[in-house]
Amino acid sequence: MQVGSNCGPNHYPESVVSQTLTHLQRLEAESIYIIREVLAEAENPVMLYSIGKDSSVMLHLAMKAFYPSKPPFPLLHVDTTWKFREMIEFRDNLAKDLGIDLIVHINQDGVEQGVGPFTHGASLHTDIMKTQSLKQALDKYGFDAAFGGARRDEEKSRAKERVFSFRNAQHRWDPKNQRPELWHLYNGRVRSGESMRVFPLSNWTELDIWQYIYQENIPIVPLYLAKKRPVVEREGMLLMVDDERLPLAPGETPEMRTVRFRTLGCYPLTGAVESDASDLPGIIEEMLVSRTSERQGRAIDHDTAASMEKKKQEGYF
Amino acid sequence: MSVAIEQYLSEQAAKTTLRFLTCGSVDDGKSTLIGRLLYDSKLIFEDQLAALEADSRRQGTQGEDIDFALLVDGLAAEREQGITIDVAYRFFATDRRKFVVADTPGHEQYTRNMATGASNAELAVILIDARKGILTQTRRHSFIASLFGIRHLVLAVNKMDLVAYDEKVFDDIVAQYRQFAAQLGDPEIVPIPMSALKGDNVTDASSHMSWYKGPTLLEHLETVQVDSDLLTAPFRMPVQWVNRPNLDFRGFSGTVAAGRVSPGDAVTVLPSGQRSKVARVVTFEGDLKEALPGQAVTLLLEDEIDISRGDVLAAAQAPPQASDQLGVHLLWMDEQPMFPGRQYYLKTGTRTLPCVVTELKHLVNVNTLETQPAKSLSLNEVGVANVSLSDRVAFDPYQEGRELGSFILIDRQSNATVGAGLFDYSLRRADNIHWQALTVDKAHRASLKHQKPCVIWMTGLSGSGKSTIANLLESRLSDMSRHTYVLDGDNVRHGLNRDLGFTEADRVENIRRVGETAALMTDAGLITIVSFISPFRSERRMVRDRLENGEFIEVFVDTPLDVCEQRDPKGLYQRARAGEISNFTGIDSEYQPPEEPEIHIDTVALSPTQAVERILEFLRQNGKLREM
Numbered sequence: 048m049q050v051g052s053n054c055g056p057n058h059y060p061e062s063v064v065s066q067t068l069t070h071l072q073r074l075e076a077e078s079i080y081i082i083r084e085v086l087a088e089a090e091n092p093v094m095l096y097s098i099g100k101d102s103s104v105m106l107h108l109a110m111k112a113f114y115p116s117k118p119p120f121p122l123l124h125v126d127t128t129w130k131f132r133e134m135i136e137f138r139d140n141l142a143k144d145l146g147i148d149l150i151v152h153i154n155q156d157g158v159e160q161g162v163g164p165f166t167h168g169a170s171l172h173t174d175i176m177k178t179q180s181l182k183q184a185l186d187k188y189g190f191d192a193a194f195g196g197a198r199r200d201e202e203k204s205r206a207k208e209r210v211f212s213f214r215n216a217q218h219r220w221d222p223k224n225q226r227p228e229l230w231h232l233y234n235g236r237v238r239s240g241e242s243m244r245v246f247p248l249s250n251w252t253e254l255d256i257w258q259y260i261y262q263e264n265i266p267i268v269p270l271y272l273a274k275k276r277p278v279v280e281r282e283g284m285l286l287m288v289d290d291e292r293l294p295l296a297p298g299e300t301p302e303m304r305t306v307r308f309r310t311l312g313c314y315p316l317t318g319a320v321e322s323d324a325s326d327l328p329g330i331i332e333e334m335l336v337s338r339t340s341e342r343q344g345r346a347i348d349h350d351t352a353a354s355m356e357k358k359k360q361e362g363y364f
Numbered sequence: 365m366s367v368a369i370e371q372y373l374s375e376q377a378a379k380t381t382l383r384f385l386t387c388g389s390v391d392d393g394k395s396t397l398i399g400r401l402l403y404d405s406k407l408i409f410e411d412q413l414a415a416l417e418a419d420s421r422r423q424g425t426q427g428e429d430i431d432f433a434l435l436v437d438g439l440a441a442e443r444e445q446g447i448t449i450d451v452a453y454r455f456f457a458t459d460r461r462k463f464v465v466a467d468t469p470g471h472e473q474y475t476r477n478m479a480t481g482a483s484n485a486e487l488a489v490i491l492i493d494a495r496k497g498i499l500t501q502t503r504r505h506s507f508i509a510s511l512f513g514i515r516h517l518v519l520a521v522n523k524m525d526l527v528a529y530d531e532k533v534f535d536d537i538v539a540q541y542r543q544f545a546a547q548l549g550d551p552e553i554v555p556i557p558m559s560a561l562k563g564d565n566v567t568d569a570s571s572h573m574s575w576y577k578g579p580t581l582l583e584h585l586e587t588v589q590v591d592s593d594l595l596t597a598p599f600r601m602p603v604q605w606v607n608r609p610n611l612d613f614r615g616f617s618g619t620v621a622a623g624r625v626s627p628g629d630a631v632t633v634l635p636s637g638q639r640s641k642v643a644r645v646v647t648f649e650g651d652l653k654e655a656l657p658g659q660a661v662t663l664l665l666e667d668e669i670d671i672s673r674g675d676v677l678a679a680a681q682a683p684p685q686a687s688d689q690l691g692v693h694l695l696w697m698d699e700q701p702m703f704p705g706r707q708y709y710l711k712t713g714t715r716t717l718p719c720v721v722t723e724l725k726h727l728v729n730v731n732t733l734e735t736q737p738a739k740s741l742s743l744n745e746v747g748v749a750n751v752s753l754s755d756r757v758a759f760d761p762y763q764e765g766r767e768l769g770s771f772i773l774i775d776r777q778s779n780a781t782v783g784a785g786l787f788d789y790s791l792r793r794a795d796n797i798h799w800q801a802l803t804v805d806k807a808h809r810a811s812l813k814h815q816k817p818c819v820i821w822m823t824g825l826s827g828s829g830k831s832t833i834a835n836l837l838e839s840r841l842s843d844m845s846r847h848t849y850v851l852d853g854d855n856v857r858h859g860l861n862r863d864l865g866f867t868e869a870d871r872v873e874n875i876r877r878v879g880e881t882a883a884l885m886t887d888a889g890l891i892t893i894v895s896f897i898s899p900f901r902s903e904r905r906m907v908r909d910r911l912e913n914g915e916f917i918e919v920f921v922d923t924p925l926d927v928c929e930q931r932d933p934k935g936l937y938q939r940a941r942a943g944e945i946s947n948f949t950g951i952d953s954e955y956q957p958p959e960e961p962e963i964h965i966d967t968v969a970l971s972p973t974q975a976v977e978r979i980l981e982f983l984r985q986n987g988k989l990r991e992m
Binding site: 115227234252 | 368369372373378379451452455462477480604605608609613618647656657709766770772774780
């Protein structure tokens with residue numbers, strides 16, 4: 048599949064087109080407006096690309112926003128070195144196909160210290176290889192605006208974050224001192240050293256994302272689709288044995304189960320769900336009966352209710 | 365399977381979206397109501413529900429029952445304090461419609477948050493505690509909702525369970541409310557008696573109030589017609605970005621703010637007034653025959669005309685007005701009050717430009733709707749004011765169109781969003797005043813004197829030595845046959861500014877007048893020496909922006925406070941310390957030193973004569989003193 052191919056299913060019912068925008072059209076237009084606004088106001092913007100489904104949608108929207116021009120900013124992937132192998136392969140192919148600059152940043156300090164989720168624990172690993180690494184990359188290239196694919200329906204503290212989220216020179220988010228956002232008038236002004244995190248998908252829900260991917264034929268990492276994969280079960284989470292770095296407990300043997308992922312991150316921190324949804328309609332159908340939110344598959348969110356808010360204040364995306 | 369999904373997707377596509385706002389105070393049960401809507405529409409996932417049940421037992425106020433408010437109050441501070449302090453957006457859908465709820469706090473100190481929620485909402489649910497009836501806050505919420513253009517109100521009379529579901533209580537509240545709402549320009553009002561906690565008339569009809577025949581809240585939200593006039597309004601599109609992939613393509617990217625646009629349509633560019641026709645409506649999916657309100661497109665025009673970001677493309681037969689002097693409503697959103705005369709950036713559509721609030725006519729008491737005179741506008745206050753912009757902008761009156769009728773004000777120092785405004789009308793002064801084209805101009809006047817006019821602006825604490833240096837500088841320039849004039853804090857305050865005191869507002873006005881006087885003198889060709897404490901950066905910046913590039917020379921007369929206090933030539937510090945003078949710079953009023961002055965004079969290291977030499981050297985180097 049190619050981004051931008053017009054071979055997708057029928058776009059919108061005729062009668063609707065002539066009257067008013069559909070729900071997805073409205074979301075799409077709103078996101079494109081935000082993306083263009085950042086380009087116009089920021090000096091050196093970058094798009095954070097996590098390879099996940101939300102990033103894929105965000106990138107697709109950027110392709111639309113500037114057509115027939117290419118998105119006039121690079122993509123940045125913060126690689127923790129523990130991503131699924133299929134993600135990395137997908138990332139490199141996509142950047143090549145679209146002809147967009149891709150910057151891959153790895154926290155070399157962390158690599159030298161041998162930081163990983165098994166040796167250092169999920170929180171420390173995430174902090175060093177993701178949060179600190181992201182700050183390193185933003186500082187290194189002097190980006191003053193970074194797009195992220197976060198949505199307000201993901202988590203409670205995100206529901207209150209602005210579309211244009213101001214960060215001070217230390218990349219900190221201050222939830223009590225956010226700029227009011229009225230109408231569509233976003234204030235992207237920053238002083239030297241300060242920056243903006245911008246969330247064009249703020250108003251999308253997980254279901255919107257999947258419907259849009261289906262409607263637009265947006266390529267996604269195959270890990271989202273059900274397939275027989277080698278997994279081990281730990282503390283209620285199904286972990287995929289993606290490479291030999293996953294230490295097996297005595298007597299623990301990977302078994303082949305039909306699973307898929309609702310969210311993608313570091314493979315040792317991302318739980319799979321048992322599922323038969325091997326294509327997009329299957330996923331959408333599963334979504335409609337699903338009673339578990341997607342972040343349940345993420346180990347780092349399970350601490351306290353305020354954990355995400357705390358992480359965000361420290362500079363996590 | 366795929367057929368079923370196709371059908372599902374097209375059903376989804378046919379759904380419209382309603383954006384609504386809930387307003388009410390802490391105890392009115394607002395968060396409970398939203399939690400109930402999310403819960404009843406099955407928008408809460410199992411893991412969230414498990415977390416909610418755990419949280420309810422730990423922090424909740426409902427004993428063993430689920431405390432729905434905990435679901436909605438997101439930030440940790442809010443959960444601890446049990447209040448909603450920010451705007452949260454929630455999404456839910458029913459079989460008939462999709463909803464975006466802006467959940468906003470009700471206290472007066474959060475008026476700005478409510479306004480934020482209202483700015484993009486089509487309907488407001490105003491909660492009333494049935495036991496308390498219409499309160500000050502009810503009037504405030506209704507006023508803000510109406511001011512920000514919401515024409516559909518739901519009067520949710522909540523906690524009916526606590527008044528024994530009494531019809532008379534409900535009827536009295538509704539009658540009283542309708543009487544009040546007449547002042548708001550006749551919005552649509554739908555009153556509903558309910559209990560969010562018990563679930564009466566939220567999603568299911570109440571079995572306790574058979575006397576009520578109207579819709580439940582959800583039924584009303586699903587069916588209310590909020591058809592905006594955007595489809596039939598004249599075309600408007602602020603240009604966001606000029607799209608130039610190659611030399612043959614010059615497109616104007618933007619979102620259609622109102623109306624529709626098709627190839628062949630005649631358009632006017634604002635504010636320049638140039639005209640052309642639309643050649644193509646370009647999108648990623650291919651060219652469109654017509655673009656609708658809200659759609660993001662790229663327009664190509666038939667003629668090559670100069671258009672840049674911030675301009676507005678509009679229907680040629682019904683263009684918006686353009687003005688640089690406007691009457692506005694302004695809601696202040698910053699801890700630092702607004703003073704007339706101070707400069708801000710104004711952003712409207714895709715245009716950002718310098719602006720001054722020239723006059724604050726009055727403020728509107730958000731609780732009583734009464735007007736009262738005011739010299740400044742504080743956090744959460746609403747005022748009626750005049751603004752002056754550095755250039756003409758296209759606008760529609762807010763009540764005719766939100767997109768071109770709205771603006772925000774941005775602080776020039778901190779970049780914070782400090783105000784939200786609604787354009788009401790053009791003062792039309794810009795159209796009436798034409799500058800006399802004088803044949804004797806500034807350059808001519810200055811050439812007679814063999815000098816380039818400029819303003820040497822000395823800022824520093826009281827007693828720092830500004831006047832001493834200014835007087836010495838003037839006599840040196842006079843010796844060189846240069847035509848000068850000194851504006852001194854004391855002499856100006858005895859005449860031109862005798863009506864001003866020392867409050868922050870008066871200080872701003874003081875500097876504005878001195879800046880204007882200095883600008884006139886510059887126009888007359890003089891070298892003007894200004895000796896003013898001028899403690900605030902934004903006012904000094906205002907004067908700098910008032911003048912042409914290079915004309916404003918900021919001299920920071922830098923003397924430490926303790927040295928000034930020791931010198932104390934007029935005994936003022938002693939009196940300030942004794943509490944006899946208030947708002948004294950350096951004692952109980954802030955001095956903001958210049959960040960990048962043209963000349964920095966350290967008076968501890970330099971004598972006044974040396975300081976003057978330093979200034980003269982700068983003037984020579986910058987061509988202000990030509991050889992005669």
